[in-house]
Amino acid sequence: MLNEHIEAIVKSTLFKGIDKKELGLVMNCLCPRVSDYRKNEHIVLTGDSFIGLGLVLQGEATVIKENSAGKRIMMTILKQGDLFGEMIAFSHYSDWLASVQAQSDCTVMYLPKEKIISQCEHSCPWHRKLIENMLAILSEKALQLNKKVEYLTMKSIREKICTFLLDQYKMTGRATFMLPMNRNELADFLNVSRPSLSREMCKLRDEGVIDFHLATVRILDVKTLQTCLE
Amino acid sequence: MLNEHIEAIVKSTLFKGIDKKELGLVMNCLCPRVSDYRKNEHIVLTGDSFIGLGLVLQGEATVIKENSAGKRIMMTILKQGDLFGEMIAFSHYSDWLASVQAQSDCTVMYLPKEKIISQCEHSCPWHRKLIENMLAILSEKALQLNKKVEYLTMKSIREKICTFLLDQYKMTGRATFMLPMNRNELADFLNVSRPSLSREMCKLRDEGVIDFHLATVRILDVKTLQTCLE
DNA sequence: AAAAGTCGGTATCCTAGGTTACAAAAAGAA
DNA sequence: TTCTTTTTGTAACCTAGGATACCGACTTTT
Numbered sequence: 396m397l398n399e400h401i402e403a404i405v406k407s408t409l410f411k412g413i414d415k416k417e418l419g420l421v422m423n424c425l426c427p428r429v430s431d432y433r434k435n436e437h438i439v440l441t442g443d444s445f446i447g448l449g450l451v452l453q454g455e456a457t458v459i460k461e462n463s464a465g466k467r468i469m470m471t472i473l474k475q476g477d478l479f480g481e482m483i484a485f486s487h488y489s490d491w492l493a494s495v496q497a498q499s500d501c502t503v504m505y506l507p508k509e510k511i512i513s514q515c516e517h518s519c520p521w522h523r524k525l526i527e528n529m530l531a532i533l534s535e536k537a538l539q540l541n542k543k544v545e546y547l548t549m550k551s552i553r554e555k556i557c558t559f560l561l562d563q564y565k566m567t568g569r570a571t572f573m574l575p576m577n578r579n580e581l582a583d584f585l586n587v588s589r590p591s592l593s594r595e596m597c598k599l600r601d602e603g604v605i606d607f608h609l610a611t612v613r614i615l616d617v618k619t620l621q622t623c624l625e
Numbered sequence: 626m627l628n629e630h631i632e633a634i635v636k637s638t639l640f641k642g643i644d645k646k647e648l649g650l651v652m653n654c655l656c657p658r659v660s661d662y663r664k665n666e667h668i669v670l671t672g673d674s675f676i677g678l679g680l681v682l683q684g685e686a687t688v689i690k691e692n693s694a695g696k697r698i699m700m701t702i703l704k705q706g707d708l709f710g711e712m713i714a715f716s717h718y719s720d721w722l723a724s725v726q727a728q729s730d731c732t733v734m735y736l737p738k739e740k741i742i743s744q745c746e747h748s749c750p751w752h753r754k755l756i757e758n759m760l761a762i763l764s765e766k767a768l769q770l771n772k773k774v775e776y777l778t779m780k781s782i783r784e785k786i787c788t789f790l791l792d793q794y795k796m797t798g799r800a801t802f803m804l805p806m807n808r809n810e811l812a813d814f815l816n817v818s819r820p821s822l823s824r825e826m827c828k829l830r831d832e833g834v835i836d837f838h839l840a841t842v843r844i845l846d847v848k849t850l851q852t853c854l855e
Numbered sequence: 856a857a858a859a860g861t862c863g864g865t866a867t868c869c870t871a872g873g874t875t876a877c878a879a880a881a882a883g884a885a
Numbered sequence: 886t887t888c889t890t891t892t893t894g895t896a897a898c899c900t901a902g903g904a905t906a907c908c909g910a911c912t913t914t915t
Contacts, residue, residue, distance in 0.1 A: 462775075463791035464854035482767045485760035492768075512757055526756055527742055530715035533763035537712045538722075540770035545692075547777035548816060550903085552872070561693035578893060586778060591872050593894055601912075609881080624694035780873085782902070808863060821902050823864055839863075839911095861912070866905105873900085881892070 400429075400452040400502065406476030407450055407530050409506075413521045421521055428505045432456075438495040438503055439480075445491055447505035449479040454501030459464045460493040472498070481532055547586055552595045555585040557623040560605065564614055571613040629854075630682040632731065636706030637680055639736075639758050643751045645849070651751055658735045662686075668733055669710075675721055677735035679709040684731030690723040711762055714738045728784040777816055782825045784817040787853040790835065794844055801843040 404410050404418060413421060429452065432438050439449070441461055451473050458470040458479060470493060473479055479495055485508060511525055549555045559581070563572055574581065582589040599605045604620055606613045616618060634640050634648060659682070663670050669679070681703050688700040688709060700723060703709055708723055715738060741755055752843060765784055779785050789811075793802055803810065812819040829835050834850055836843045844850060 462794065463788050464851035465855050482764055482771065484764065485757070486764040486768055488768075495751050512753060512760070523742060527715070529760065530742070530763065531662070531717070533760065533767060534712055534714065534716040537763060537767040537770060538716055538718075540767060540774060541712065543774055544770060544777065546773065550871090558693050566694065577891095581662050588873055589893085590874080590895080592915075594872085594896095621694035625696050780901095807861095818903050819863085820904080821867080824902080827864075857901075858891090859912100861910105861913075863908105864911085865908085868904085870903085871901100874898085876897095877895085879892105882890080884889070885887085 400504070403452040403475045404451070407478060408527065408532055409448075409450065409478060411528055412524050421525075424522075425506055425510045427507075430503055430505070432497040432501045432503065434497055434499050434501075436497050436501075438497055438501065439491045441491055441494045443491050445480065445483055445489055447507040448481060448484045448511070449495065450504045450506065451477050451479070452502040452504050455498040456495050456501055456503075457498055458493050458495050461485050467494075478532065481529075482536065484511075485529075485533075546584070550590055552585070552587050553599070553623050555587065556592070556595055556599065557620045559585065560612065560614060561617075561620055561624075562568075563612070564617070570615075571611065572618075573603055574610045574612060577610070630734070633680070633682040637708060638762055638767065639678075639708060639755065640681065641758055642754050644848045647751050650749065651755075651814070654752075655736055655740045657737075657740075658748075660733055660735070662727040662731045662733065664727055664729050666727045666729065666731075668727055669721045671721055671724045673721050675710065675713055675719055678711060678714045678734065678741070679725065680734045681705055681707050681709070682732040682734050685728040685734075686725050686731055687728055688723050688725055697724075704805040708762065711759075712766065714741075715763075728755065776814070780817070782817050782821055783829070783853050785817065786825055786829065787850045790842065790844060791847075791850055791854075793841075793842070794847070800845075800847075801841065804840045804842055807840070 401415070401418065404422075405415060410418065410421070427450075428447070432454075438456055440575055440605075453475060455475075456473045456479075458473060459467050460470050461467050473495070480491065483490075483492055511529060546555055546558065549558065563574070564570065576584065578592060582592040585592065596605070596607065600607060602619070604614075604616045606615055631645070631648065634652075635645060640648070640651070657680075658677070660668075662684075668686055683705060685705075686703045686709075688703060689697050690700050691697050703725070710721065713720075713722055741759060776785055776788065779788065793804070794800065806814065808819055808822060812822040815822065826835075828839065830837060832849070834844075834846045836845055
């Protein structure tokens with residue numbers, strides 16, 4: 396089983412930094428359950444009891460969350476090497492909070508949470524690495540959600556845009572940079588409508604604060620950009 | 626140092642489930658740095674290099690985040706037993722992302738992250754518990770942020786209210802329940818203005834979907850409440 | 856019990872931004 | 886190139902909900 400799926404395992408953040416040669420031992424110790432699913436089949440269902448952290452070895456799947464009224468909303472697309480269930484694995488929940496459905500024929504590996512934190516008799520060095528990776532995965536997840544909350548909490552589109560552009564400015568260190576997504580995706584990320592986003596960006600251009608052409612943006616007046624956030 | 630601060634340590638989620646008698650050994654192994662701060666003094670500053678997970682042993686402090694324009698926003702109030710820096714400790718960041726300021730005279734303990742994940746020579750049983758707690762803390766944090774994102778993403782106040790009420794209904798299992806916060810806090814949580822929240826709640830009452838008096842709410846028509854979310 | 860402070864409901868007014876629809880530009884395919 | 890598709894910008898229209906202000910009901914203080 397290992398050889399045919401080694402690619403997915405190596406790709407995943409959970410096994411990052413663990414030597415390829417060691418993976419045999421690791422898997423032997425973790426003895427994960429592996430299951431196959433056909434296209435459109437449900438991999439897990441909301442409310443099913445949680446059996447372990449999921450890792451997509453093969454194929455593509457979607458995470459679907461049902462709201463209080465039962466409406467289904469697609470949350471994420473999972474590809475080879477992606478994890479799911481990482482937020483509930485070590486929480487007080489014992490059931491899945493969302494469903495996962497196969498978009499193509501899929502192979503999924505389940506890692507029981509006890510196996511991840513338990514120190515096996517030999518107290519293998521990679522075990523520590525596994526725990527470290529798990530902590531890093533959860534931390535990054537929380538930070539990413541935190542960032543999202545920050546954007547969603549802003550009241551005006553202008554504030555969202557200015558913050559986003561200043562973030563990009565800081566990250567790239569240049570006044571001229573490329574936006575990492577198209578208008579639709581950006582509007583989605585900021586939780587506003589695409590035309591409203593365009594309208595506001597054009598206003599900023601008319602005011603001489605920024606200039607842009609498609610994905611290329613140049614910040615002309617950092618100070619004014621900052622005053623939008625005060 | 627242990628005896629005078631045992632209360633805070635026992636209170637904290639990080640040391641939950643570790644026997645009081647063992648705490649001496651635990652602290653001996655973790656050998657945390659402890660620092661005192663005076664009222665209004667900065668405990669950590671955004672950009673300072675991260676030295677370890679913070680635990681408030683005594684006093685009260687506030688977490689203050691600066692946005693891209695440098696505007697300072699109060700994020701949380703930390704009390705005895707509260708942790709800070711748990712999201713960055715195991716992330717790729719090596720600097721603090723927010724500042725912490727003492728609101729009263731404070732004592733703070735710093736736990737280096739290596740000490741938390743390292744297995745000491747004696748491979749103490751409580752070490753595993755510590756890791757488990759750390760994973761639980763991060764998971765719950767991520768889940769809580771996830772919930773917040775869900776609420777913030779909804780476009781209409783009505784949808785937010787209906788979701789909130791259905792959540793409460795599910796949690797309590799009763800059609801009549803008490804709201805866990807007052808109108809101001811609820812408006813804040815849902816990221817809307819208080820009068821708008823009142824207005825919409827009254828509309829729902831006028832339509833016969835719910836009834837309420839102050840904090841007491843009764844759901845009259847679950848189905849209609851659910852259709853708001855579709 | 857009078858005074859002061861808090862909390863929730865209500866009315867008015869107004870604007871930011873959603874919706875829809877279309878046109879222009881860019882990118883890709885044939 | 887030319888045709889098609891996708892991505893943007895723009896304009897017109899309209900409403901959800903923010904801001905503000907005020908009132909009445911309760912609470913707490915003195």
